[in-house]
Amino acid sequence: QPEWVSTVPNQLGTPALQGGRKDISAWGAVDNAYSSGTYLLKPDEALVMSGRLPKCNFANVVLWNRWLASYEYRGQTISLNRKQMKLAPDGGYRIVIAHRDLGVPNWLASEGRPFGMIFWRFQLPEGAPERPHSEVVALSDVAKG
Secondary structure, eight states: OTTBBOOOOOOOOEEEOOTTTTOOOHHHHHHTTEEEEEEEEEEEEEEEEEOOOOSOOOEEEEEEEETBBBBOOSSSSSSEEHHHOOOTTTTTEEEESSSSSSSTTEEEOOOOOEEEEEEEESSSSOOOOOOOOOEEEEHHHTTTO
């Protein structure tokens, strides 16, 4: 298992740059750093991811099913790139994965799926991207965050 893939639900792996590595156990572009993990949510829960994007050419997060296919993107948001994200003045992000739209910025639709995959990509990052922090919270607490 690559270090950038977490095997613990609701946690993400430590982002790792693929370029020049000899021990690669997963395919990827040599100029990208990746971070991945799974979510496991009850109907009344959300996963909140937070952190700060590194300086890079491109950054995004997308939700996938267990076969690495993205969720249906027509009519709902299942991915965000840096330009689409609503960032804090200090450049921080807060992204919410939930079964329904809670009216908060950066909501990603889980399609009601209790289990899914989260995939982050950072293209040509300057330095090592920080690992996204993730926390399961009650739906009623999302707006308070």
